[in-house]
Amino acid sequence: xxxxxxxxxxxxxxxxxxxxxxxxxxxxxxxxxxxxxxxxxxxxxxxxxxxxxxxxxxxxxxxxxxxxxxxxxxxxxxxxxxxxxxxxxxxxxxxxxxxxxxxxxxxxxxxxxxxxxxxxxxxxxxxxxxxxxxxxxxxxxxxxxxxxxxxxxxxxxxxxxxxxxxxxxxxxxxxxxxxxxxxxxxxxxx
Numbered sequence: 001x002x003x004x005x006x007x008x009x010x011x012x013x014x015x016x017x018x019x020x021x022x023x024x025x026x027x028x029x030x031x032x033x034x035x036x037x038x039x040x041x042x043x044x045x046x047x048x049x050x051x052x053x054x055x056x057x058x059x060x061x062x063x064x065x066x067x068x069x070x071x072x073x074x075x076x077x078x079x080x081x082x083x084x085x086x087x088x089x090x091x092x093x094x095x096x097x098x099x100x101x102x103x104x105x106x107x108x109x110x111x112x113x114x115x116x117x118x119x120x121x122x123x124x125x126x127x128x129x130x131x132x133x134x135x136x137x138x139x140x141x142x143x144x145x146x147x148x149x150x151x152x153x154x155x156x157x158x159x160x161x162x163x164x165x166x167x168x169x170x171x172x173x174x175x176x177x178x179x180x181x182x183x184x185x186x187x188x189x190x
Contacts, residue, residue, distance in 0.1 A: 039170045042111035046086070047168040047177035049108055050078065051189040053088050054151065058185060060090075061153040071095040076162070077102065078116065079148035086110040093152055100150060113171050120164015120181075122149050157185035 012020075057076040066072040075091045077100065090106040093099075110116070151162030159181055168177045181187045 039113050040176055043114045043168045043170050043176035046110040046114045047179055047189055050088055051179050053108060054187050058153050058157055062157050066092045073152060076151040077148050085112050086116050115169040117167045118149050118164055122162055153185055159183050159185050
């Protein structure tokens with residue numbers, strides 16, 4: 001009898017193999033769903049952070065001027081750090097020199113798993129003839145420098161530069177959220 005049991009128990013049965021394969025497939029499916037949910041959450045978080053920064057800069061523009069200088073105003077800059085690594089920071093715009101000074105201490109990193117596009121107008125200086133880029137049909141945000149998106153508001157809260165729609169995508173290309181800034185200074189996040 002012992003000999004008979006040893007001969008019959010040399011390998012896994014077909015049913016046991018099917019159960020193991022089913023367990024592996026379920027675990028793989030759950031991990032794929034988890035990764036998708038995490039990437040969606042990161043893109044949504046990036047849009048919420050950006051919308052929060054817009055609210056902060058509007059409040060600063062309405063309430064104060066940098067260094068009590070009437071020629072200076074606060075701005076918000078969103079740019080690509082060179083490898084689709086999007087960053088947002090505050091800046092000071094000087095009307096007399098028509099230059100921006102970045103405030104690196106206010107830097108906010110958006111997730112590297114997010115792609116941001118913009119459709120609207122960006123004015124580097126104070127006049128319409130200084131448009132750096134007329135972003136159209138969902139252009140990628142450009143690298144830090146003159147081509148970045150500069151968002152400025154006047155003392156009444158109206159958007160002087162950077163009004164338009166910012167779209168936030170997961171790396172696979174699915175749009176997750178939008179932040180729209182209007183010329184009257186209102187903004188909404190969807």
